[in-house]
Amino acid sequence: MNQLKLVARILEKTALRYTPAGIPIASATLVHSSTAREANLVRQVDVEISAIAAGEISQRFNEIELDVEMEFTGFLARKNRNSKSLVFHVTEFGTPLLD
Incomplete structure (x- = not known):
């Protein structure tokens, strides 16, 4: 299973962009720090990982404020196809986490 939380x-x-098929794509760089x-x-x-959100979730993903800790799935x-670099495809995210 390929699932990341x-x-x-x-x-x-x-900025929000669109594929040639008209699918909205939001791109971001996520940062995580822990022990x-x-x-x-x-x-x-x-x-630090590149992330994208495609389709219906992209607009909400693009509206998340910078530097707010959240859980992404x-x-x-x-x-x-030819790259060895990985991208985190976000399919769900929660509400901001409190410190």
Whole structure:
């Protein structure tokens, strides 16, 4: 199963665009920072990942304010057929998380 759930903040985003088929696409860079336990050690985890939201969710995704922590759910896919870079395709997100 290819499912990713990530608590992150939008660091930057671009204007809403449309595919040749007319599907709206919202693009952003998400940033996450936390600690995780690995091999009995505490490790600092800092992640920056490209994300997109397509279709009906794109407008709501594009309206999220910068630097607001939220939980995003979706899947990972290649940026394009020939790329090795991954993009997080957001299919759901929750309300802003409180500190």
